[in-house]
Amino acid sequence: MRNHCPHAWHQQQHRGRMWAASPAFRRRLFLLRSLSPSPCAALPGNAACSSSPSPSTSIRVNAMSASGPVYEADAEAVVRRITPPLDRARHKGQAGKIAVIGGCREYTGAPYFAAISALKVGADLSHVFCTRDAATVIKSYSPELIVHPILEESYSVSDGERESVSSRILTEVAKWMERFDCIVVGPGLGRDSFLLDCVSNIMRHARQANIPTVVDGDGLFLITNNLSLVEGNLLAILTPNVYEYKRLVQKVLNCEVNEENASEQLTALCQKIGGITIMRKGKADIISDGKTVTQVSTFGSPRRCGGQGDILSGSVAVFASWARHFLLTNEYPTEKSVNPMMLGCIAGSLLLRKAASHAFEKNKRSTVTTDIIELLGKSLEDICPAGH
Ligand SMILES: NC(=O)C1=CN([C@@H]2O[C@H](COP(=O)(O)OP(=O)(O)OC[C@H]3O[C@@H](n4cnc5c(N)ncnc54)[C@H](OP(=O)(O)O)[C@@H]3O)[C@@H](O)[C@H]2O)[C@@H](O)CC1
Ligand SMILES: Nc1ncnc2c1ncn2[C@@H]1O[C@H](COP(=O)(O)OP(=O)(O)OP(=O)(O)O)[C@@H](O)[C@H]1O
Ligand SMILES: [Mg+2]
Incomplete structure (x- = not known):
């Protein structure tokens, strides 16, 4: 594109x-x-x-709008504008190919949630690159996902093998990279040092190939300790939760989170990391690229079950690639006008919140992440009907 x-x-x-x-x-x-x-x-x-x-x-x-109060984005208008029509002339893949880099022994739910959400929002293909232990489990959750059991944790690699295993992993992922419209790094990735080194190489490769990259979960742990991985990458989106944001602020701005000047602090953080886009998740999702700051605060659900951030990262990946495609095909100079990464965050946030709200209406206290995923389609349909 x-x-x-x-x-x-x-x-x-x-x-x-x-x-x-x-x-x-x-x-x-x-x-x-x-x-x-x-x-x-x-x-x-x-x-x-x-x-x-x-x-x-x-x-x-x-x-x-970079300073002062944070204004609400017209998120429904963004979703309507960037969602591509379902055109019979389109072939498989044109609505988006997404990859999630995550999934290890402990966590198989998070990469599944992110990858299946990408499909439910409307991507055509969704891949997961995970460890061997996680792969069979993730495959068994869904036949829709393309699962690559290629990552390795330290316990399965001897010191002597590390270099060759690391380069084999990069070669495997690189074969696919150019095909992806966006990658999501981090859901359920874990914090094994060897695995994170390999993922750093993958992130560098994605950057060279100009592939937009959403960084979430343990991906944020990785980049907080190695900022050069995302510094100045205008195609990078960070989606920190409260705790991940705190760690980022402490590391990058060398201070504590300041709720009174939330928008200025977020703007400063984005600028300090070279104009990347950050969506600070919370009661309201506050989004900035260092120039603009906006928020989505549509009420979602009072249930805070784990995995909602994973739905969000998969959804943002799809919307960011749709927004990028929309702006490029309409010949908008993305670097000078509207930032597609921000549009992706706005749209993803709204959709998750709408789906969470529908799921809560139906399931009340028993609402879990899979209930929310099931309602992504309805939520998008309400805003942007698919037609026939
Ligand atoms: N089903 C699965 O497979 C799922 C897997 N997941 C995957 O798990 C991995 C780790 O992600 P994470 O978010 O659990 O790790 P991290 O940022 O260290 O937070 C833990 C620490 O932060 C704190 N804390 C958290 N929120 C807070 C808040 N609002 N306000 C204040 N404190 C807060 C919390 O404190 P506690 O309440 O436990 O005392 C704890 O100390 C990652 O790969 C992710 O993708 C998840 O996606 C869920 C579904
Ligand atoms: N206090 C809150 N009130 C309302 N909505 C919230 C609140 N906190 C988070 N959210 C919503 O939940 C979504 C996920 O944010 P959350 O902070 O739960 O992410 P997370 O901790 O990364 O999730 P995960 O369990 O997937 O790792 C956000 O987009 C936001 O819309
Ligand atoms: Mg998370």
């Missing part, structure tokens, strides 16, 4: 009024509105709210 017209934006900027009135501009404006504060009056000079905006002033909306 490449932008075939890298200079389109500069050309468009000189088209003046014609451009401002064009459908392409209106689409872009629509997306900016989706990210922009509401109500509009709260931002004087907010180009996204004026009647005859220009492209350059629209971009300022992002910068202006």
